[in-house]
Amino acid sequence: MKISAKKILLIEDEGVLIDLLSDTFVNSGFKVNSARSAEVGMKLALQNRPDLILLDLILPKMDGLTMLKKLRQERWGKYIPVIILSNLSDQKNISEAMKIGVYDFLVKSDVKLSDVVVEVKEVLGEPS
Amino acid sequence: MELKHNLRKTGIDVVGDVPWGTHFCQFYETKQDLLDVLIPYFKEGLEHHELCVWVTSEFLTTNEAKLAMQKNMPGFSTYLKKGQIEIFPHTEWYLKGGIFEMKRVLADWVHKHDEALKKGFEGTRVSGNPFWIDNKKDWNDFAAYEAEINQVIDNYKLIVLCTYSLNKCSSTELIDVISNHEFTLIKKKGKWTNVESVTHSKMEEALRKSESRYRSHVELTGELAWTTNPKGEAEEDMPEWRKYTGQSFNDIQGAGWTKALHPDDAKRVIKAWQKAIITKRSYEIEYRLRRFDGTYHYFLVYGVPTFRENGSIREWVGTCIDITRRKKMETELTEHATQLESLNRSLKEEFVKEVALLESIGDGVIATDKKGHIIALNKKTETLFGWKTKDMMGKSLFIKGFKLTDEQGKIIPNSLRPIRLAMVTAQVGHGIYFIVRKGCKRIPVFITSSPIILDDKVVGAINIYRDVSQQIAIDRAKDEFLYFASHTLRTPLSAVAWSIERLNENSEGYSVKQKKALDIIYDQTQRMIKLTNDLLDVTRMEFGILSYKYEETNPKKIALDVITDLKNQITDKKIRFKLISNHQITPYHTYSNAIYIILHNLLSNAVKFTPPGGKVNLTIAKINQNLILQVIDSGIGIPKSAQPKILQKMYRASNVKNKFEGSGLGLYIINGIITHMGGTITVKSKLGRGSVFTIKLPLTLEAIQSEERKYL
Numbered sequence: 001m002k003i004s005a006k007k008i009l010l011i012e013d014e015g016v017l018i019d020l021l022s023d024t025f026v027n028s029g030f031k032v033n034s035a036r037s038a039e040v041g042m043k044l045a046l047q048n049r050p051d052l053i054l055l056d057l058i059l060p061k062m063d064g065l066t067m068l069k070k071l072r073q074e075r076w077g078k079y080i081p082v083i084i085l086s087n088l089s090d091q092k093n094i095s096e097a098m099k100i101g102v103y104d105f106l107v108k109s110d111v112k113l114s115d116v117v118v119e120v121k122e123v124l125g126e127p128s
Numbered sequence: 129m130e131l132k133h134n135l136r137k138t139g140i141d142v143v144g145d146v147p148w149g150t151h152f153c154q155f156y157e158t159k160q161d162l163l164d165v166l167i168p169y170f171k172e173g174l175e176h177h178e179l180c181v182w183v184t185s186e187f188l189t190t191n192e193a194k195l196a197m198q199k200n201m202p203g204f205s206t207y208l209k210k211g212q213i214e215i216f217p218h219t220e221w222y223l224k225g226g227i228f229e230m231k232r233v234l235a236d237w238v239h240k241h242d243e244a245l246k247k248g249f250e251g252t253r254v255s256g257n258p259f260w261i262d263n264k265k266d267w268n269d270f271a272a273y274e275a276e277i278n279q280v281i282d283n284y285k286l287i288v289l290c291t292y293s294l295n296k297c298s299s300t301e302l303i304d305v306i307s308n309h310e311f312t313l314i315k316k317k318g319k320w321t322n323v324e325s326v327t328h329s330k331m332e333e334a335l336r337k338s339e340s341r342y343r344s345h346v347e348l349t350g351e352l353a354w355t356t357n358p359k360g361e362a363e364e365d366m367p368e369w370r371k372y373t374g375q376s377f378n379d380i381q382g383a384g385w386t387k388a389l390h391p392d393d394a395k396r397v398i399k400a401w402q403k404a405i406i407t408k409r410s411y412e413i414e415y416r417l418r419r420f421d422g423t424y425h426y427f428l429v430y431g432v433p434t435f436r437e438n439g440s441i442r443e444w445v446g447t448c449i450d451i452t453r454r455k456k457m458e459t460e461l462t463e464h465a466t467q468l469e470s471l472n473r474s475l476k477e478e479f480v481k482e483v484a485l486l487e488s489i490g491d492g493v494i495a496t497d498k499k500g501h502i503i504a505l506n507k508k509t510e511t512l513f514g515w516k517t518k519d520m521m522g523k524s525l526f527i528k529g530f531k532l533t534d535e536q537g538k539i540i541p542n543s544l545r546p547i548r549l550a551m552v553t554a555q556v557g558h559g560i561y562f563i564v565r566k567g568c569k570r571i572p573v574f575i576t577s578s579p580i581i582l583d584d585k586v587v588g589a590i591n592i593y594r595d596v597s598q599q600i601a602i603d604r605a606k607d608e609f610l611y612f613a614s615h616t617l618r619t620p621l622s623a624v625a626w627s628i629e630r631l632n633e634n635s636e637g638y639s640v641k642q643k644k645a646l647d648i649i650y651d652q653t654q655r656m657i658k659l660t661n662d663l664l665d666v667t668r669m670e671f672g673i674l675s676y677k678y679e680e681t682n683p684k685k686i687a688l689d690v691i692t693d694l695k696n697q698i699t700d701k702k703i704r705f706k707l708i709s710n711h712q713i714t715p716y717h718t719y720s721n722a723i724y725i726i727l728h729n730l731l732s733n734a735v736k737f738t739p740p741g742g743k744v745n746l747t748i749a750k751i752n753q754n755l756i757l758q759v760i761d762s763g764i765g766i767p768k769s770a771q772p773k774i775l776q777k778m779y780r781a782s783n784v785k786n787k788f789e790g791s792g793l794g795l796y797i798i799n800g801i802i803t804h805m806g807g808t809i810t811v812k813s814k815l816g817r818g819s820v821f822t823i824k825l826p827l828t829l830e831a832i833q834s835e836e837r838k839y840l
Contacts, residue, residue, distance in 0.1 A: 023630065112625075
């Protein structure tokens, strides 16, 4: 593990998916933090200041887009790269997310784990 | 005969005989003037068995009167003793009790008259002298008394001669005296004259004057005066009638005047006229009369009989009034009335139709006046608001019973209700609101409020309430299904797919069999994902909620994206793929995701159904304001019988059914999208040789653009 490993915050309520994503990114040399709710995710984000956030939309209580809006209101969270990783794929959600400001909108069932890693590396300027 | 029998001799030469009930007067200047008239007057009365009463004055006293009588009538004393003549001063008669009282004096005269008849006299002959009068009031009272005598004297056997001093009378008093007596005796050049003839001639002149006035009146008003004899026959001339009708004097004689009537009216008129003559009743009728120029005019005709003293008809007089104008107005009025009535009837019909129309509408409809008071509504509103029609009528739409809330139950302020928009801005206001009713669930309604505009002013509003409970329930079910399909179904699929991916990362320890099994699991998971995605797309398309992304895009770039997505299949099957386009293809505004879905479906089909080593060409072109996408493959082709059906939902041709994976939804979805964009899709295919799909999409999506822009 490199000392200068980039930090990724994973906000996802499905345990199986957290494990799969978390393992994959750790294997690829990232430091991974995960949260099962938007509230916890928000707290961790402000505490740990990750380099990138992978955000699900359907979450208990507060949903992903609401959290994203709040994050963008924070001084620190204004420009932090966020990639939506969700199985909701209707245009309404995509447009809304793009409007608030996200790097990309990925549909879980349509992407491979390796695709997600490639994209994250691309954003963070890491060699793939 | 009877009249003659009643005549009495006055003893005065210029008067001669008069009937009972005669009231006349004399103007005198000297005592001799008085005696000239009164001595023969009373002498005649005494000799003809009448009671005589002489009321004297200071001018000629009682004694002077008696002396003069005795001197001129030898047997006078006997008459006086007998009481046939009474001579006494005015103080014992007019001024009995000190003042003149008209009623008392009249009663005294009547009493005297009745006593005379009782005593067997023929009647009573009197003379009075109002010389005593010295003030205006007494004069006026006395004039009234004289007038009263005129009113009643006909009923009595009385002859009254009033003597007035000419020197005491002013000119107006003179006229009073003359007008209150039937005739007046005045001494002219030493001879007594009866001035009755003078007045009479004056009256005749006045009558002529009045007659000519009447004629000019008749001429001015266009009335025609007429007279006939008692039998209804024209005898006298009727100048206006002749002038109007152009008939000659001879023409109108007898029943000749009826020739000027309208032939259709003549019979009716003659009948009515005959009836009037028989019944002697007045006659009133309308008829058309022919004018000298041959035109007919409406006249209203009145006629009355004038009677002789014996009750027989002397003549008929009447007048014809031109009522053509009135008649014309009447006709016009009648026409207007008819028009109004038919208008009223058609309005009523309209009303009935409107009511039927209102009732036939499945939505609640409430019409209000400009203040928001209900003026009309239909039955459906009863079920929506839970009120009876009669209870809602006239109520304000802004009262509590008609309150609206939002989805959360918060009351919508009146100022934000659609009816306000309609009233204030004269625009159509609409939106989804909720009707709150006691003991019921909130009813979601789509309300449309349209202003009623009359002469540029909002005079009311029509409010339509569409119960959208069902639509909302459907929408909810739809949302729930889409959520289920996209999230709940795809999440475990993602977990499986990603797990296999992780397994495959380090596959050195697996046997060939295990590896193959993993591949199968992975492929089937991908297939499941593909089916789920198709299901999502088809559902969205069918519900019309497939979201289109309207943006500037280059179809060539989308094509390259699709090719990248399919790169593995193309490479695996060694397909010779060719993209044909030119510099004409530049970015433009369209639904980018729609183009992607179309190309992805067409190209993945082409690759799927083309055997390894085959050819797939994609041509992108612009022709006549259309974007043309053409996919040509050298695949297995579509059987002729299947060609018309391949766009149907879940249809799969026989030659692919069991050999190729698929849902039968791809072409169905893209056909829906293409149709939505106003484009067309055509297929040409030969079994075993290949297929050609040609898509034509308009470059400008005008018809739908404005509608959907608001979602973006």
